[in-house]
Amino acid sequence: MSVAISTLRKQSPEEAAEIRAELAAILSSSSFSSSKRCQDFLEFVVQHALAADYESLSERFLGVELFGRPVDYETATDSIVRVRANDVRRRLAQYYAGQRSATAVRIDLVAGGYIPEFHWGSRESHTLLGEEAAHPAPGIEKPNPFPDAALPLVSANRASHSEAVRRYPKAIWVSGIAAALLVSSLLVLALRPHPSNFDRFWQPVLEAPTAPVISLPTTDTLQLNLDPMRTLSPLSQLKSGDSLKLAPGDFIAFHDWHVSVPVLQATLSVALALERKGKVPLVRVGTDLRRDELRGHPIIAIGSFSNPWTEQNVSGLRFTFDRGASDKESPRIRDSLNPQRSWSLPHTYPDPQDKDYAIVTRTFDPVTHEPFVSLAGLHSFGNQIAGEFVSQESSWNEVARRAPAGWEKMNLQVVLETNIIGTTPSSPRIVDVYLWK
Helix, strand or coil: CCEEECCCCCCCHHHHHHHHHHHHHHHCCHHHHCCHHHHHHHHHHHHHHHCCCHHHCCHHHHHHHHHCCCCCCCCCCCCHHHHHHHHHHHHHHHHHHCCCCCCCEEEECCCCCCCCEEEECCCCCCCCCCHHHHCCCCCCCCCCCCCCCCCCCCCHHHHHHHHHHHHHHHHHHHHHHHHHHHHHHHHHHHHCCCCCHHHHHHHHHHCCCCCCEEEECCCEEEEECHHHHHHCHHHHHCCCCCCCCCCHHHEEEEECCCCCHHHHHHHHHHHHHHHHCCCCCEEEEHHHCCCCCCCCCCEEEECCCCCHHHHHHHCCCCEEEECCCCCCCCCEEEECCCCCCEEECCCCCCCCCCEEEEEEEEEECCCCCCEEEEEEECCHHHHHHHHHHHCCHHHHHHHHHHCCCCHHHCEEEEEEEEEEECCEECCCEEEEEEEEC
C-alpha cells in the first residue's frame, strides 16, 4: 500500500535521505537529463520542501529565482512557471512509468501547485479511531463483568441492530472522505491553469526535448573593389540607358553577412516569445543547416524564396509561393485549390511598397511528428508581420475562432495581408486559414 506523507511537515533525517537519493536518481535518468531547466526546477522545489520552506514555492518566487523574472512581473500573462511545472510533471510520469520495481519513495508534483508530495511504498497509516480498542493486542483479554454468571443472551434482531449502529458512523466517515476527494478534484481542475491559444499553437515546439532553431534567410551581397571604385569616379555621371562593363574580379562577394531590419524584428519577436515560455532558441542561417544536424530540433524558418527550408517544406501545400513566369512579373502567393485566386505585390523595387502578404505555416513530419514552422512574406515586410503575428496572444484567439476543435494538433496555414506606410507595416489582417491532418 502506498501512503502519501504530508509534505507540510519537517521530514525525518531518514526520510530526507531517501528522498534525496530518489531525487538524484530522477535527475540522472533519461527523462530529465535532456532538460537542465526541468532538473533545476524539480531540485529547487524538493530541496525547499525538505527544508519546510513553503513560502519559496509560489509561482512568483519560482519565476524570480529560476527564470530571472522581475519581482513585480505579471504572472497572469507570463506562464513560464506553469509551463515548466507541466513539463516536470510529464517527465516524472514518464520516469515512473519506466520503473520495473517499486521505489522506496515516489516524488510527485500535483497539478495546481508547486509543493511536491512524497509517497512511501512500505508504510501504512493507522488513523482510524478506536482501531486498537477494537483489536486488542494478543494475550490481553477483556475482563468479564459477570464472572459468576452466564453471559447474557442477545437476540438476533438486537445483534443486527447493534452491528448496524456500529457500522453506520464508519459509512458516514467513508462517504465524507469520498465527497471531500471529489470536491478537491473539482477544485484542482477549476484552478489548473488552462493553456492559451498561443500556447496551443506553440505547444509542439515548447514540449520538444531540444531547443528550437530559427533559420534566417540566405543573403548574398556584391560590393565593388576599391580600385574599380577609384577608376569609376564618373559613375554618378552615367545617364539613363548608358552601360558600364565590369569584370567578375571587380566585385567582392559577401555571403550571409547581412540581415534586413524586418527579418531582425521577426527574429526578435519569435525569440522573446519563446523565451517567455522557457525555450531559448538557436539562431542560424538557412544554408548553414543540414538535416542530419537538426534531427529532433523544431525548425522555425523565416523568409520565402531566400530560405531553402521554406521552399522545401511549403512547396506542394495549399498556399505556396510563385516567382512568376519571368523577372518582370511580381512574385505571388497562390492557392493550389483555386488557381484563379492569388495575392501579389502591386509594386516592386525600386518603386515604394505599400502592401505585403505572408504565409504562416505549421506542419508535422509524417514519420517523426517533429514540428516545422515557416514565417514567410513575399517581401521582407511580410516576414516581419508573420513573426509578430505568431508572437501575440490575440492573433491565435482569432485563429481559434475560425478553427475546428483539436486544431492545435493539426497542420495549418494562415495567409496574412498588411499595408505599408513608409517603412512601417500595419497590423496584419487574416485573409484565409486552412487546417488539415
